[in-house]
Amino acid sequence: MKYYSLNHNAPKVSFQEAVIQGLASDKGLYFPETITPLPQAFFDSIENLSNQEIAFQAIQQFVGDVIPEGKLKEIIAETLCFDFPVVAVENGIYSLELFHGPTMAFKDVGARFMSRCLGYFNKDQKDSKNTVLVATSGDTGGAVASGFLGVKGVEVVILYPSGKVSDIQERQLTTLGQNIRALEVDGVFDDCQDMVKKAFLDADLKHLHLTSANSINIARWLPQMFYFFFAYKALKNQNKPLIFSCPSGNFGNICAGIIAKKMGLPIAHFVASTNANDTVPRFLENGIYDPKPSKATISNAMDVGNPSNFIRIQEMYQNDLTQFDKDFSSFTFTDTQTIAAMKTIYDTNGYIAEPHGAVGYLGLQKELQNQPGALGVFLETAHPIKFLDIVEPTLGIKLALPAQIEGVLNKEKVRTAIKTYDQFKAFLG
């Protein structure tokens, strides 16, 4: 299996090279050369397979022979060390809960998988290391920090904007130690992002073998396809068309779902649900991709004006609106609508959704009006405790502290404050 650059101006590479490089030399995103459907027998008997067996069969073709079978199974077992429950919310609507991992964010799966792949690729390197740089506005940093903790040959440096992440998020980034270091940047998220981008282009830093751990990296992006297989396994016996609604920011999650469909997973329809950052809903209206600067919302992990993975989705739909129309919709919702949905879901069904999940719910409801006979699943991408500042006052409840979060609250924050790129560079060495 080889990967090509979506800018079509770089050599094809193996899974290993694509993971280590992150981005192709022409700055394009990597995309698999082929997507081979799984045998019908796999879908016929999926209910007899464990999550780990399903994940192995799903991802193997994308990894190829660069990781031996036994090792890949081990990586998957370490990645999927928690549950992915499908919870009935109301008649015909289910929540696929992706927040039961170590940092209670769905990004745990991608971060754990990618870290272990990099660790494997580094196994024979005596002195050379990879350095993973991550700019985070909140959730990504924690998942990456936890996922990469203690992985041999990989140093992680996380940049976050001072005062702009919640106390829980900051503790998840700054209390782990070992190979994880945190930088508190005097600025906003975009300043962190700019420093990371500059570092990748900086010839003085070549020796650090810099890579990124966001969903442009195929090892963080592709394992997200597992979720869709797991939900199908849970709902298959109802024998109804399945609609998935993904609360979308960089569109990595939904893009992995589309790959699963190309592999034969029976998914009738995708809904990309967004907050006020509506670049994709506008594209589906008029065919013009016109990114705008990001707007701040209460579902802040989706405050993305120019979704990095959308180019991969355009590739699969051959950038043709009539193809999109067959099984892909995208709807935008305001914060007011999101708050109202959180209340309705709680008051009517007793289910606690945080803002991202509520946006997913809204998109699902809208699409189900067009397809009343279908079964709908929205992805609940974070635990409500991660957004307690919004969830508690909106629903008038007090959330219990999960063990994963309690564990970091009494640990000491360790971070270095920086303001300029030169300080960042000096820190990296």
Ligand SMILES: *Cc1c(COP(=O)(O)O)cnc(C)c1O
């Ligand atoms: C990252 C994130 C999203 C968006 O996922 P994409 O794959 O970037 O579309 C949604 N919800 C939460 C809680 C997230 O952390």
